[in-house]
Amino acid sequence: SYELTQPPSVSVSPGQTATITCSGDKLGQRYASWYQQKPGQPPVVVIHQDTKRPSGIPERFSGFSSGNTATLTISGAQPMDEADYYCQAWDSSNVVFGGGTTLTVL
Amino acid sequence: QVQLVQSGAEVKKPGASVKLSCKASGYILTRNHMHWVRQAPGQGLEWMGIINPNDGGTGYAQKFQGRVIMTRDTSTSTVYMQLTGLRPEDTAVYYCARVAHQCLETWGQGTLVTVSS
Numbered sequence: 001s002y003e004l005t006q007p008p009s010v011s012v013s014p015g016q017t018a019t020i021t022c023s024g025d026k027l028g029q030r031y032a033s034w035y036q037q038k039p040g041q042p043p044v045v046v047i048h049q050d051t052k053r054p055s056g057i058p059e060r061f062s063g064f065s066s067g068n069t070a071t072l073t074i075s076g077a078q079p080m081d082e083a084d085y086y087c088q089a090w091d092s093s094n095v096v097f098g099g100g101t102t103l104t105v106l
Numbered sequence: 107q108v109q110l111v112q113s114g115a116e117v118k119k120p121g122a123s124v125k126l127s128c129k130a131s132g133y134i135l136t137r138n139h140m141h142w143v144r145q146a147p148g149q150g151l152e153w154m155g156i157i158n159p160n161d162g163g164t165g166y167a168q169k170f171q172g173r174v175i176m177t178r179d180t181s182t183s184t185v186y187m188q189l190t191g192l193r194p195e196d197t198a199v200y201y202c203a204r205v206a207h208q209c210l211e212t213w214g215q216g217t218l219v220t221v222s223s
Binding site: 001031033035037042043044045048049052054084086088090093094095096097098099100 | 143165215
């Protein structure tokens with residue numbers, strides 16, 4: 001079965017750039033999405049189809065995917081961006097999630 | 107606007123079954139696939155399966171094969187997820203999520219299922 005690997009945690013200072021990676025075999029050939037989840041809330045998509053940002057998501061969120069890695073970048077991370085982030089890809093019609101990355105901004 | 111409203115929290119004993127609902131509004135149910143995802147306390151997201159509300163077709167994660175049934179009622183714009191043979195490790199928040207733009211674009215608020223004797 002298809003697997004996605006994320007680092008368990010990433011830490012940045014406010015205003016710095018946070019980069020979260022997601023690795024999977026030939027991931028660049030599949031669409032990747034990224035979800036932000038804050039405690040007690042459902043996930044919210046912040047990037048879909050590798051690079052697209054839904055309406056209402058701040059411009060500081062961006063995505064890129066190539067080869068075996070998809071990347072979520074938060075440029076000028078804010079304390080409000082502290083959350084768990086999950087990457088997701090498709091395996092046929094099945095959903096595959098990465099294990100999640102806890103982003104700390106302080 | 108598109109909204110998914112899930113049923114309330116459940117407490118079940120081991121071996122019991124639970125049937126959760128997810129009522130869609132703001133769009134036509136049959137136009138988008140729906141997925142179920144669960145999250146155990148302090149853990150990550152775990153995909154359970156998919157239902158195509160248009161024809162009722164389903165696909166389940168291998169882990170849940172034989173224990174999960176996903177159905178829909180187009181007259182009420184509601185999808186259901188039934189999980190049988192509950193175990194304490196099934197304690198989790200269960201989410202429904204609508205597919206759009208090649209992602210799980212809209213999520214329900216989640217339903218906490220607690221399995222305890």
